[in-house]
Amino acid sequence: MTPSYDSIASVNSNKESWNLMVRVVRLWYVKNLGSNKLPFSMEMVMVDKNGDRIHATVRRSLIYKFENDMKEGEIYNFTNFGVATNIGEYRTTKHQYKLNFQYATKVKKGADKLVSPHLYVIANPSDIFAGDYDTDYLVAIELDYDGKAYGSKHNLCIEVDLQSDVYYCLGVEEEGDSPSPAICMLQDTSKISIEDDFLNITPMTTIEALKDMKMETSLVFCGVVKVILDEDDWFYTACICHKKGYPDEKMYFCEKCNKHVVTVFPRYRLKLRIIDSTDSSTFVVFDRDGAELFKKSCSDMIDSMGPKSNGPPKELIDMVDKTFLFKVDTNVKEETRYEKSYRVKKMTDDVDVIAKFKAKYSVGECGSYE
Template sequence: MAMVRAKKNIVSLVRELKPRKDTSRIEVMILRLWRNYNKESGNTIEMVVVDKEGTRIHASVGEQLIKKFDDKLREGDAIVLQLFKVYDATGEYRTTPHPYKIGFFHTTFVGIADDFSSAVPEKYFADFSDILGGNLDHSCLVDVVGQIVNFGSLENKIIKGKDSMRLLVELRDPNNVKMMCTLWGSYAKQVYDYSRSNMSTMIICVIRFCSVKEWKGSYSISSGYNSTHILLNTTLDFIEEFKASLPDDSLALTNNDSSQWSVGTATSIRARFFVLNERLTIGEIIDSSVVGTFVTLGTIETIDTERGWQYLSCKYHNKKVMPTTNVDADDQPLFFCNTCDKEHSDVISRFKLIANVKDDSGEANFLLFDANAQAIVRHSAAELYDENEDEDFLPEAVSDLFGKRVLFEISVDADNIKGKSSQYVVRLATDDREMVEEFADLPPKSNPVLMLESADDISSGSGGFTATPLSKRKSEQDDDSYLEDQHSVNKKLSQKKLKGE
């Protein structure tokens, strides 16, 4: 009788796997590995593996095979897999969008893949706008990368009778889009401790396998499942490029009390002006000794034209480019981009407005970068820029801001407090008439601003403040029902040590 032999030398790609074929051979890296238990299948080893193209697929080892394969499978190892089952991937919170998953046989071969590259393409990062717009398939977990710009207090929540730590974190992307993230369990504690210890640095957070959550029409992301993996200031190849693409606004990391945050609405404009941040007058901002984020209402008096209202930036990195004396083949001027480390003509105009803003208590200079300036100018800088125009000329759409009342969310950093900078970076701006009028009608604050005792507190980054919200969120009962939806106690939290610390 003829024998059927496996074609050992033919390596399939993950995208080529089909249920009809159980003799496939693949070379993959174990991206994530964890133990799981449920009543139906008992104890299992669960994995997500990735091939050289960056394509992922889920794999499972049944309870009866754990002893056979346990010592052959380690997270981060590159392995050869052959003779395995390929079957439909179904259910909620799938780790990959691949239509199939892998199951181990008793005869499955596991070997070492000696030539597997240590770096694979990143194909699964979700765009913040797609998440917040509800455009993604919520049955699949996603990856995100963002800068931590704000984090709350570490809270203990009782979910279905069990204690669990919770931390709310605000992330932003290169387009200055901000999104709320809820972290649970050991990750909540570790991210909180790391952020508190690194207040003066830029913290880039990579979250693999997080879930997209919806609450009353608002979207956020959450950890809480065994597969979730978080890296802080990791050395992955794409991180430096991501940092370079962030707005060049030196945004300070802030730590606000999150006891009044509403997960579903914390990223909304209204929540940031009426719930999350302390309200100060411009005079109080100038006198503040607190590093943090505050909101205020003021009237734009003038725009500084001496420093210009726009700058030319690289289309790919948002960074300012330097003029050169060279031109390209089409006689277009070339500019040098430090991030690209080359000359090119792919540049675009972006806003950089220094607005003198005034209220009854004083006046200050507020610095608005591209996205926040666009929100009140109603035009992009590229639409208004004319290279032949006098540099002191202000486009009409910009000069129309004079006399306009605007709500500002601004950062006060150590340089502001020490007098090294007289400009306050704007994190959010709106001239929405109803919000402006409501904010203006708020009663005077009764609580004074918390003051730091010494300049040492500023330089060490230990200074923070407890926000004094001006409105209450939904009832605690509604909040807890949402938390139960966020965090299933049937799925144990990952206890693996946080990498990247």
């Protein structure tokens, strides 16, 4: 008995157990302009033997599961999809619905004869240039040898670069994250005493001077914690590689490992607004430094707070209005449209060291520089 497949025309949102035999006529990635970032999504247009088309999306966290199994132009049997309404700009099909791949979606290679390769719908360029065309809808047009399509009405011309792939380009800015373990080891100065590090080894700065630095280096300054930013986000759920894991499909997706992970653990990420007499800025304390500061690992901190606790730990709230010495990176490399944040590499509230620092650099009682 030959298996029966659902037709694309019959796809609706009443169920997820669709069983399609289709040719992937277009496959592309929505690129993330950030360097070395995973694409936002993998997009496809599928056509079945009746010539009906439907759009399908593989979201970022699932690309690794499907990208090696699928090629443009090939025939596949797909089962188990999410079905969503086909709305928005740049629709590739007029189908009322589109398909969203899920973790459980199955892909099997199909026989080439099952869907004809000659099922393109070619639009007439003069219809597109007429002006009342639905511009949210993507079409195929035939190009001349120079990659141009001409519209007669307004003497318009579309030029298509046949040498390169065309992407929809989107950019996001993501906050910096904890460096890789290898970098941590290079920066490990734990054998140097706090006093030596803050008073004798690392050059002193002010927040104002820190913002003007053009060189990648570490500096120390004396400042007061004014506000805990995003105080409910004082930790994040990390993969074993230390990158943030995003909840997805009842597991976590790690962008760095590019896979789903189940083993995750909490890590500190404290965002502090710190002020001195010259300026103020945002500083981030990551896991190792947070554990040193609170003398407690992040998971121990969560355990000690008990299951019913709300909000951040008391130790974090108690930092507000307290004076510390901070050792920070100048963070010259980070290009951002927003105000920069700086990574705290070490901090201390040791009153003796703070007093010596203030005496050495003539810092007044209220943090002013004399």
